[in-house]
Amino acid sequence: MRVSFLLTTFLFCTGFLCSAQKKFVDLKEFILSADAKQDGAQCFSLTPAETWKGGSVWYRNQIDLRQSFDMELEVHLGCKDYGADGIVFIFHPKLKTGYEGEGIGFGGLVPSIGIEMDTYQNHHLNDPSYDHVALMRDGRINHHAGITEPIPLKSDLSDVEDCKAHKVRVQWNPQTKILNFQFDKSSRISQRIELVDDVFKGDPIVYWGFTAATGGEHNRHRVCIEKTDFLEVASFDYDTKQELLSSKKYIIEDVEFGLKNEILNADDIKELDNLAKLMNSYPEYSMIIEGHTDNQGPIKENALRSQEQAEAVVKYLQSKGIDPKRLTFYGLGEDYPIAPNESKEGRAKNRRIQVFMQKNRA
Ligand SMILES: [Ca+2]
Ligand SMILES: [Ca+2]
Numbered sequence: 001m002r003v004s005f006l007l008t009t010f011l012f013c014t015g016f017l018c019s020a021q022k023k024f025v026d027l028k029e030f031i032l033s034a035d036a037k038q039d040g041a042q043c044f045s046l047t048p049a050e051t052w053k054g055g056s057v058w059y060r061n062q063i064d065l066r067q068s069f070d071m072e073l074e075v076h077l078g079c080k081d082y083g084a085d086g087i088v089f090i091f092h093p094k095l096k097t098g099y100e101g102e103g104i105g106f107g108g109l110v111p112s113i114g115i116e117m118d119t120y121q122n123h124h125l126n127d128p129s130y131d132h133v134a135l136m137r138d139g140r141i142n143h144h145a146g147i148t149e150p151i152p153l154k155s156d157l158s159d160v161e162d163c164k165a166h167k168v169r170v171q172w173n174p175q176t177k178i179l180n181f182q183f184d185k186s187s188r189i190s191q192r193i194e195l196v197d198d199v200f201k202g203d204p205i206v207y208w209g210f211t212a213a214t215g216g217e218h219n220r221h222r223v224c225i226e227k228t229d230f231l232e233v234a235s236f237d238y239d240t241k242q243e244l245l246s247s248k249k250y251i252i253e254d255v256e257f258g259l260k261n262e263i264l265n266a267d268d269i270k271e272l273d274n275l276a277k278l279m280n281s282y283p284e285y286s287m288i289i290e291g292h293t294d295n296q297g298p299i300k301e302n303a304l305r306s307q308e309q310a311e312a313v314v315k316y317l318q319s320k321g322i323d324p325k326r327l328t329f330y331g332l333g334e335d336y337p338i339a340p341n342e343s344k345e346g347r348a349k350n351r352r353i354q355v356f357m358q359k360n361r362a
Contacts, residue, residue, distance in 0.1 A: 027225075030209075031058045031283070033097055043224035046087065046212035049078060053218065054100030058209030060281045065091070065196050065204040067231035069172040074226060077119050077131070078219020079163040084120035085213050086131075087221050089170055091195070091206045095280070098139050098211070105211025109139035113199055115170060115181050115189070116141070117153060119161050120217055126150075130157040133181060133188050137199055148191055153183050161219055205233055235277035244278060245285070250355050251338070254348040261312035272313065275355065276320035282357070287322075289313050289329040290354040292336055294347035299333060307331025313353055 027038055036055030039045040046055040063069065075087055088106040091113045098109040102122045106114040114136045121127040126143040132150040134143060143150050153160045160166060160183075169182040172195065181189035196204045208230075212221035236244065244250055252271045256264040263269055279287060291310030293302040310329035318324050339346035 029060055031060050031095060032056070033058075034100075039222060040224070042226070043074075043222055044210070046210060046221040046223065047214050047218070049080070049083075049214075049218050049220040051214055051216060051218050052101070054097070054105055054211070054213040055221070056097040056105050056209055056211040057223070058095050058097075058207050060095075061235075062093075062205045062207055062233040062277070062281075064231045064233055065172065065200070065206060066174050068174060069170070069208070069230040070228070071170045071225070071230075072227040073168050074165040074224040075117065075168050076163075076165055076220065076222035076224075077117065078161045078221060080217075080219055081159045081161050082120065082217065083161050083219030084215045084217035086116065086118040086120065087210055087212045087223065088117065088136075089115040089168075089208070089210055091200075091208050093200065093203060093206050095207055095283070097209075100211075100213035101215040102213075103139075103141055104213045106136065107139050107141050111138055111200055113137050113179075113193075113195060114139075115179075117160075117168075117183075118150070119219065120215070128152075131160045133183065135179065135181070135189055135191050135193075147193065148189055151188050153188065155186060165224070233277070235274040235281070241278065244357050245282065245359075247356055247358055250275075250357075252353045252355075254351055255309070255353050257309050257312060261308050263312065263316060269316075272316050273320065276317050276322055278357075279317065279322045279326065280320075285357045285359055286326040286328070287317075288356045288358065289317075289327060291329070291331045292338075292350060292352050292354060293334050294350040295334045295337070295341040296347065303331055303333035305331070306333045310353065313355075 034055045035047050035053045036057050037045045044057045047053040085102055085104045088104045090106055092109050097105045099107040102125060104116060106116060115133060116136050117133050118127060119131045121129050125141055128150050131153045133153050134150045135147040137147055166184050171180040177192050177194060179191050179193055210223050252268055255268045258264050289310045291306030293306045310331050314324060314327045314329050317327055337350045339349035341347055341350060
């Protein structure tokens with residue numbers, strides 16, 4: 001699903017595409033961690049102006065880097081010159097923030113790409129004295145390991161911790177393989193890079209987000225998202241996803257299990273993969289998994305089999321990275337048919353896995 005968010009509704013629209021793309025940024029689509037907070041309709045505060053803080057904001061669904069990515073935003077890097085530490089824009093395959101302080105939430109993330117906007121000079125990392133930006137990879141924050149040299153955020157080397165909003169644009173073009181970064185409408189980085197094949201070892205599916213941190217010095221860090229356009233890897237269509245997130249039951253009919261309760265059918269596996277993606281994207285949810293059978297064979301055996309099959313689903317989801325603590329399962333045997341057991345079609349409907357997602361209490 002192509003996702004375009006626009007802050008403004010005042011657009012020049014040519015052709016029919018415009019109305020389809022017109023959509024406000026929905027901040028609910030982001031996962032916040034540590035000190036990050038929503039701050040107004042389009043903005044996140046990443047850190048307050050206090051020592052040793054860190055905050056990150058990640059878009060909750062993965063995106064596909066074989067498609068273009070374009071984002072316009074405003075960043076605020078604080079009000080105190082020689083404050084710390086800055087903001088990093090990141091692509092990373094996991095929903096995970098790196099180490100903070102001088103790492104700015106990017107340090108140690110492998111594999112990754114980071115556009116580091118750094119306002120604090122760490123001599124041992126070869127930071128220049130001026131506020132700078134650099135393209136970095138694999139969580140390595142020493143400029144000797146950078147893809148680009150550190151480049152002044154402002155070509156006149158002026159201070160960007162000036163209490164003002166600065167326009168930032170990040171663009172990825174998969175055809176030219178050029179990653180662009182603009183600051184205050186001036187191009188600062190335009191780098192050709194094998195993002196998918198080299199950096200991410202052939203896997204184009206990543207998360208994107210922002211991280212910020214303070215250390216012994218500090219600043220308030222804030223980002224406001226003005227416009228984004230990228231291809232989201234949607235596991236379910238929008239309506240199905242909304243139903244799952246509002247705890248409606250989701251049924252996978254006629255699931256075929258092998259002798260060791262392995263899941264045989266590719267379509268069933270795809271459904272479970274989609275559920276796993278959704279659970280990965282929504283860590284605040286847990287899931288109840290129910291196994292159900294038709295009425296063929298002894299009741300007790302059906303109860304036992306449905307229990308084993310529900311457990312097999314749990315194990316499968318666990319193999320896709322879902323913490324088993326988030327998964328509860330029941331075998332309900334033949335007791336809850338959803339169709340008549342007299343027909344073959346009815347029995348197939350009744351042999352099913354039924355799941356519910358539940359939002360955990362805060
Ligand atoms: Ca500065
Ligand atoms: Ca630094």
